[in-house]
Amino acid sequence: MMRLQRMVLTMALFSILGSCKVKNQAVIGETIFARIEPEQGLDVEASADTVKIGPTYIVLDKDVTIGHYFDHLDSLVTRYDSLVPYPLSEHLLVHANPWVMDTLANTDYYRLMAKDSFVYDQRTLRVLQEGDSLLLPDPLAGEQIHSALNQLVIDINIPEYKLRLFQDSVLLYTFPIRVGQNRKRYLKMGDRITDLRTITGEGHIVRHAKNPDFYNPVTCKRFYLTKRDDGKTTLMPQIPWIETEINGVRNGQMIHPTTNPETLGKAYSNGCIGTREADAWIIYYHAPIGTSVRIRYDLKVKDSLGNEKILKDIY
Template identity: 60%
Template sequence: MIVLLGSCTGKNRQISEKKSAIVLLSSEQASKSLLPQPIKLNRNVTIGEYFGYIDSLVQHYDSLVPYPLSEHILVKHNSWIIDTLANTDYYRMKARDSFIYDQKKQIALPKGNLLQIPDSLRACQLYEDFSNTEIDINIPEYKLRIFQDSLLLYEFLVRVGQNRTRYLKMGDRETDLRTKQGKGIIVNHVKDPDFYNPVDGKQFYLTKRDDNRTTLMPQIPWIETEINGVRNGQMIHPTTNPKSLGKAYSNGCIGTREADAWVIYYHAPIGTKIKIRYDLETYEEGMVISVFKDIYDYQN
């Protein structure tokens, strides 16, 4: 079997541009000769160290493989990492009788585990998967879905913006807090966010959980959207208070569970398509199966 490196189409065209000297490889060469040995973790890597560690691996191994290695490609190929990160969710840990004050000290990559480097065939498939992925949010349904082509991969409960205007010091103006609708893409990731109260502009470091216990703010990536060509600061990010999910509660952002935020992040590299809609009815086989409350009073 002969494999053409860079046969992936669309935005994955960069694969063929990286190493133009390599044109044709047998599948055996592509999967073995160019594939670095698995990386054995010789120590525990905490969440506080996690992104720096992963970035260092990507930088090193990118020069050893015939495609542009990225954090998302590496982690999706080692999907156990996503599960491990999701299980650091404060409320999942609480259900296991473990109180976590500082989430950054939890183990993201356990000692002894192996990280596999994908071969070019697998990397090509992952690039194709990402290019065919879309995030779909229906505001009055409080649902975020991840589709690959027409296949539903995940469905998550979210919170959305409130139905009111409010003065926000960070924007120094009266702001419509309703979540903005439209089509767009993911334009940025904030891997170590700082936390500010948008109303008074003051930075904070602690959060009061739904169980009335106080913890440090967790380090979980925020995802920035561009909707209808406008970057209006509307983010997808975790909330430390999941009781607010299924409500119009935020200042415009889309809030998720901590565990769900990790899953969404690793399905949303830069350039991922996103659609935010306001559909009061859902259909199945041409029949209305759900009718949602008009939370923004658009019908009036």
């Protein structure tokens, strides 16, 4: 009897998919997976039933480099947003496909150099390949990811040189950072004497710079190249910068990667929070617009064993 019920259910699902006109259907167990060809898109009739039945896979029809990655992700979000009942976003799509995050993190210059692979122009690196499949989650999974993204919190403790990512109260990641210098300096970009210390307070993420331009804030001159810790010169990588608003003020304090990780664990920047390149990708995908940010200056902390210790007062 049970087997007969399963056969009837499977036949019913085939009937529904047949009316949807989705190409390259496949049955795995008793779950229907629809394979969507991006070039041809979906017929309008496919919109509702496809996502109700189960997860859908978007099959890429070409290779995608970092230089074209964001445009490609944006095009997929635009194409499929109306076909799912949850608010589809680049962040949600990548969290449904965490291997993408790992692939991007592995484009870190120093990770590649550890494998004897020198890359002058990071934007030419391929991160998605023709034939790769991106999971478009079913309604329940999509809503769960959306809810989780809304619970993310970025916590930064300046004298500890640490950035932590939380989902509600659960610690997800801890990353080393660099912070602002303990001095004042004239910056031509702001045309004033500026306190370079990283500002404390609470706020949220207000903007992503996915393809940032690079300027020396002291001279206001644009630059394109960077000298790495190993003495080699490369083009500046394309990794998102994240703008914060702290205490109701957008003071230009960004969270962004540094091409010189030797400066991590130091008060070295002009006020921004610097991270490793690999970490910057992880932080970006845990920092959608509106994510809460708290920047504190706590000298009393606990080590991994729960013992209290006093940090050096750097400011």
